[in-house]
Amino acid sequence: MWNKAMGRAPCCDKANVKKGPWSPEEDAKLKSYIEQNGTGGNWIALPQKIGLKRCGKSCRLRWLNYLRPNIKHGGFSEEEDRIILSLYVSIGSRWSIIAAQLPGRTDNDIKNYWNTRLKKKLFGKQRKMGYQKQDSNKKEGNQTLVMPPSDVRVGVSTYWPEPPIPVQHAANQNEQMDSIKRLLFKYGGTNYKTNNPVLDHLPVPCMQSSQIFDESPSLISPQIELMSLNEGVMHDLDSYSKEIDENFCFNQIKLEGLEGLLGNNSIGLETSEYMRWACDPMSSTMNPTSIGVQSFDEQFNLSGM
DNA sequence: AACTATGCCAACCGCAATTAA
DNA sequence: GTTAATTGCGGTTGGCATAGT
DSSP states (O other): OOOGGGOSOOSSOGGGOOOSSOOHHHHHHHHHHHHHHOOTTOTTTHHHHHTOOSOHHHHHHHIIIIISTTOOOSOOOHHHHHHHHHHHHHHOSOHHHHHHTSTTOOHHHHHHHIIIIIHHHHHOEEEOTTOSOTTSOEEETTEEEOOOOTTSSTTSOEEEOOSOOOOOOHHHHHHHHHHHHHHHHHTTGGGGOOOOHHHHHOOOOOOOHHHHHOSOGGGOHHHHHHHGGGGGGOSSHHHHHHHHHHHTTTOHHHHHHHHHHHTHHHHTOOHHHHHHHHHOGGGOOOOOOOOSSSOHHHHHTOTTO
16 A cells, blocks of 8 residues: 555556557447547546546557547648758657648658657668678669668778658748747757857858769768767767767757758858747747648647747 | 567656655 | 646566577
8 A cells, every 4th residue: 555655656556457459349349439528627536437447547658649530540741741850850759849841641640650750760770880791782662772882991880871751841931930049949949059159159160952862972981970970979870870869959960960951051040040049939029830741839829939 | 381580669666756645 | 726636657667478598
């Protein structure tokens, strides 16, 4: 029996709660109950009411991620890719906020998509040195992956990019930038201030989208060059993946490498300016408009800001 | 054919934030 | 104002499917 001295009370009786995949019967029970009665504002009490041997949190997750109406799974469009990337670069792994911009998508879905596919799509697939057939082509799905030459920088991780994502229309990006900016401000964007004068003045490579996404293996060198800034910790996939997650979103050097995709060049916004508005969102003169399918302003009631 | 590696994704866990008492 | 309960979120794990050897 739980008492105060034991710390936080468990949300449910773990011993009498089922875990693992949901059966169709459980789904049906939960779905029909919520459709008829709603959640009643209390997820913890819900499973007892329905007669489900599930934790309330588990019921909530199942409903939000799979059972509620209009949920989409898979088949992310390029437009969605761009929105996800733009927001990830701006606000990091705030999946719930990102999901709010993509109707029908859940935070879990987007998180999985980012971790398993989008990250690789953007940064190129990495393999440890010493893969078997370095100069041959490999098939992945319907796509031919062009392997980099075997003599590329021995000891340094190599990458081969996927086909280019078209640069977004400039006007649309302006809108997007300002919306994101407002969102950042509302959600504590000023916390992203680097306060690091060194970063502000570091000479960094500025890549075009064609350099990031060009299919030709001969043009992947700028990408490798970018990565080589941290080559001491780039020896294997695991450490590199972590590196991306921990650093790239607010590290000016790495943001610089993403400009092509974000299209900063096409709207004349340098990374330093980009960082400036992230640090001081109130200084922008851009007009508040919408992003993607649903504007940040609508979503977060920022119109009056 | 068997084994291993990798990709993918549903679900869980723990913590922080929020709400209610 | 304080404490407990609940919700929401992001990170992580486990297991299945598929590809590669």
